[in-house]
Amino acid sequence: MDExxxxxxxxxxxxxxxxxxxxxxxxxGSRLDxxxxxxxxxxxxxxxxxxxxxxxxxxxxxxxxxxxxxxxxVTADQLAELFVAMAEVEATCARLAAQSMSPLERRRLDAxxxxxxxxxxxxxWAAYARANTAFHGAIYAGAHNSVLSDFASSLRRRLQxxxxxxxxxxxxxxxxxxxxxxxxAAILAGQAAEAHAxxxxxxxxVESSVEGLLAGEGGAVASGPHGGARxxx
Amino acid sequence: MDExxxxxxxxxxxxxxxxxxxxxxxxxGSRLDxxxxxxxxxxxxxxxxxxxxxxxxxxxxxxxxxxxxxxxxVTADQLAELFVAMAEVEATCARLAAQSMSPLERRRLDAxxxxxxxxxxxxxWAAYARANTAFHGAIYAGAHNSVLSDFASSLRRRLQxxxxxxxxxxxxxxxxxxxxxxxxAAILAGQAAEAHAxxxxxxxxVESSVEGLLAGEGGAVASGPHGGARxxx
DNA sequence: GCACTCGAAATTGCATGCAACTCGGGTAGA
DNA sequence: TCTACCCGAGTTGCATGCAATTTCGAGTGC
Numbered sequence: 001m002d003e004x005x006x007x008x009x010x011x012x013x014x015x016x017x018x019x020x021x022x023x024x025x026x027x028x029g030s031r032l033d034x035x036x037x038x039x040x041x042x043x044x045x046x047x048x049x050x051x052x053x054x055x056x057x058x059x060x061x062x063x064x065x066x067x068x069x070x071x072x073x074v075t076a077d078q079l080a081e082l083f084v085a086m087a088e089v090e091a092t093c094a095r096l097a098a099q100s101m102s103p104l105e106r107r108r109l110d111a112x113x114x115x116x117x118x119x120x121x122x123x124x125w126a127a128y129a130r131a132n133t134a135f136h137g138a139i140y141a142g143a144h145n146s147v148l149s150d151f152a153s154s155l156r157r158r159l160q161x162x163x164x165x166x167x168x169x170x171x172x173x174x175x176x177x178x179x180x181x182x183x184x185a186a187i188l189a190g191q192a193a194e195a196h197a198x199x200x201x202x203x204x205x206v207e208s209s210v211e212g213l214l215a216g217e218g219g220a221v222a223s224g225p226h227g228g229a230r231x232x233x
Numbered sequence: 234m235d236e237x238x239x240x241x242x243x244x245x246x247x248x249x250x251x252x253x254x255x256x257x258x259x260x261x262g263s264r265l266d267x268x269x270x271x272x273x274x275x276x277x278x279x280x281x282x283x284x285x286x287x288x289x290x291x292x293x294x295x296x297x298x299x300x301x302x303x304x305x306x307v308t309a310d311q312l313a314e315l316f317v318a319m320a321e322v323e324a325t326c327a328r329l330a331a332q333s334m335s336p337l338e339r340r341r342l343d344a345x346x347x348x349x350x351x352x353x354x355x356x357x358w359a360a361y362a363r364a365n366t367a368f369h370g371a372i373y374a375g376a377h378n379s380v381l382s383d384f385a386s387s388l389r390r391r392l393q394x395x396x397x398x399x400x401x402x403x404x405x406x407x408x409x410x411x412x413x414x415x416x417x418a419a420i421l422a423g424q425a426a427e428a429h430a431x432x433x434x435x436x437x438x439v440e441s442s443v444e445g446l447l448a449g450e451g452g453a454v455a456s457g458p459h460g461g462a463r464x465x466x
Numbered sequence: 467g468c469a470c471t472c473g474a475a476a477t478t479g480c481a482t483g484c485a486a487c488t489c490g491g492g493t494a495g496a
Numbered sequence: 497t498c499t500a501c502c503c504g505a506g507t508t509g510c511a512t513g514c515a516a517t518t519t520c521g522a523g524t525g526c
Contacts, residue, residue, distance in 0.1 A: 007298045008479065010286070034508070044481045046279075049509090053243070053283050057290035065240045066487055066508060078379075085380035088329075092321045146311075147318035151384060241509065267478075277511045282479090299478060299517055 009043050013051035016041070021060050021071050024161050032061060032069040058154060076214075079162065083210070086155040087203035090136065093152055094183055094199035097142030098192045105142050106188050112138060113177075113184045120177040125167040128176075132167075135180065139187070139199075166209040179205060242276050246284035249274070254293050254304050257394050265294060265302040291387065309447075312395065316443070319388040320436035323369065326385055327416055327432035330375030331425045338375050339421050345371060346410075346417045353410040358400040361409075365400075368413065372420070372432075399442040412438060 017037070020026040032052060034045045041048070056063040063069045074082070101109070112135055119128040136156060140149040156163075166172055179202040186194035250270070253259045265285060267278045274281070289296040296302040307315070334342070345368055352361040369389060373382040389396075399405055412435040419427035 010479080011298065035506095045508090046480055046482090050283055050286050050479095054286050054290050057287050065244065068488095068507070081378045081380050084329075084378055085384075088325045088381065089322075092325060096317075096321075145314045145317055147314050147388070148321065151318075155380070243509080268476095278478090279510055279512090283509095301478070301518095 009047040010050045010054075013037075013041060013043070013047055014054045017051060018055060018058075018060055018157075021055075022157060022160050026071050028071045028073050030071050032071065034068075059158065079159075079214075080207070080211075082155060082159055083203065083207040086152070086159060087200050087207065089148060089152045089155060090139070090203050091196045091200040093140050093143040093145075093148055094187060095192045095196040096145060096148070097139050098187045098190050098195035100144050101142040101187060105138070109135075109138050109142065109184060110188060113180055116180065117177055120173040123173065125173055128173055129164055129167050132176070139183070142187070162210050162214075163206060166206065166213055169209065169213070172209060175205070176202075242280040243283045243287075246270075246274060246276070246280055247287045250284060251288060251291075251293055254288075255390060255393055259304050261304045261306050263304050265304065267301075292391065312392075312447075313440070313444075315388060315392055316436065316440040319385070319392060320433050320440065322381060322385045322388060323372070323436050324429045324433040326373050326376040326378075326381055327420060328425045328429040329378060329381070330372050331420045331423050331428035333377050334375040334420060338371070342368075342371050342375065342417060343421060346413055349413065350410055353406040356406065358406055361406055362397055362400050365409070372416070375420070395443050395447075396439060399439065399446055402442065402446070405442060408438070409435075 017026070017032075021028075026032075034048050034052070037048045037052075038045045052061060052063060052069045055061045056069065060072055061069050062072045097105075112131065116128060116131045116135060119131060133156070137153070140152050143149060167176070179198070182198040183195060183202060186192075186198050250259070250265075254261075259265075267281050267285070270281045270285075271278045285294060285296060285302045288294045289302065293305055294302050295305045330338075345364065349361060349364045349368060352364060366389070370386070373385050376382060400409070412431070415431040416428060416435060419425075419431050
């Protein structure tokens with residue numbers, strides 16, 4: 001499934017390591033030994049080092065000079081800050097989208113939302129999670145601002161493992177779809193303030209849902225939301 | 234002048250190259266030849282490459298696989314997007330700050346604002362520009378969210394050369410201080426919506442001021458706001 | 467005169483090697 | 497027994513070298 005994802009080895013490595021971190025195959029806090037990674041991917045340490053630097057800048061790994069790299073620890077406090085930041089940025093995107101989405105973009109957002117209703121009723125949380133990414137992506141795009149859009153995407157990506165788990169909670173799917181409904185209605189109507197408020201509420205509810213999950217797991221925040229998932233590829 | 238800024242060569246290089254880009258010593262669009270940079274700083278290509286990758290992730294340089302790195306071009310459209318993003322993020326920080334700044338933080342913000350009034354009346358735009366960075370930094374910090382704060386700082390840094398020029402415009406100093414006054418008043422009073430609106434207005438006014446400057450320069454956006462300025466420190 | 471092809475120089479991507487630093491265990495001393 | 501020190505293994509930071517790709521220019525055909 002890697003085909004020719006990235007042209008250079010460094011790019012492919014950065015993508016693969018990021019994937020492993022986001023999916024939980026590499027647990028937060030684990031050391032990222034350069035030689036071990038190089039052996040594992042069949043390359044030398046040089047591209048591994050370059051990939052780790054890149055991931056360090058984007059916040060996924062922490063590189064300590066002369067002391068190696070580790071998968072970034074996400075404390076409960078930092079997790080809360082990430083969620084607040086994502087809520088605010090997404091809400092901003094929603095407001096801008098309400099102001100500046102084209103008629104075509106509005107129709108497509110509406111259609112996507114309708115389709116997700118079917119997935120929610122069917123209880124297909126895996127498909128819903130995928131569609132959910134597209135849904136939020138459509139709103140980022142509708143803001144017509146690549147800087148905000150990129151930032152929102154990167155936050156969403158970092159929080160992906162924490163968000164995904166909560167879709168399995170019974171009832172969350174229908175709730176999520178209802179919250180989306182309020183966002184979509186406000187955007188379609190061009191009501192900027194309402195769109196902002198609705199999106200803020202939606203993401204904040206996701207956050208409290210995640211917090212409930214993590215609390216139930218017994219303070220396993222530092223080791224991520226995966227009960228023991230290991231790499232799948 | 235570099236003392237021991239960064240411990241490793243890569244870090245120092247990243248900082249120095251970033252500085253050269255931000256101050257305009259390296260013009261947007263210029264090629265960043267690895268060997269040339271290595272010679273210039275007296276190191277080998279390896280740390281230069283790692284530094285360039287880092288800067289690539291943060292958006293300051295554009296690295297094209299197999300085709301070398303160039304200082305990121307900022308088109309007029311991208312500049313507008315950067316300003317919109319900064320306005321929105323700063324406004325969000327201002328709103329959060331109004332909600333959650335401690336009494337001590339509020340007093341300090343007020344004191345800083347008062348001091349800047351003196352600088353504005355004296356027409357000391359260089360000192361005002363420095364204090365301005367501290368002023369906005371205080372608001373970022375008051376939001377109590379390192380994710381948003383870091384993002385805002387990075388945007389501010391990228392826009393620094395464009396913002397700085399407009400302080401020299403006669404009248405801008407007093408106007409800027411007046412706009413700050415509205416922001417400070419709202420934050421001190423805990424009026425979240427007002428703080429948001431006031432900050433949005435402030436940054437948007439800075440943007441139009443910068444646009445006026447650039448238009449006056451004759452479409453020199455792509456080559457940056459420096460008419461030929463070279464590094465000063 | 468213009469476009470296209472081919473080849474050499476230049477530049478990037480990556481592998482390898484070495485020195486400097488970190489960190490663990492063991493030992494001597496109090 | 498506890499503390500401090502020392503030393504060796506293991507890692508990281510960086511330099512160097514080579515292969516692959518891009519780029520630019522000269523030459524050729526149309």
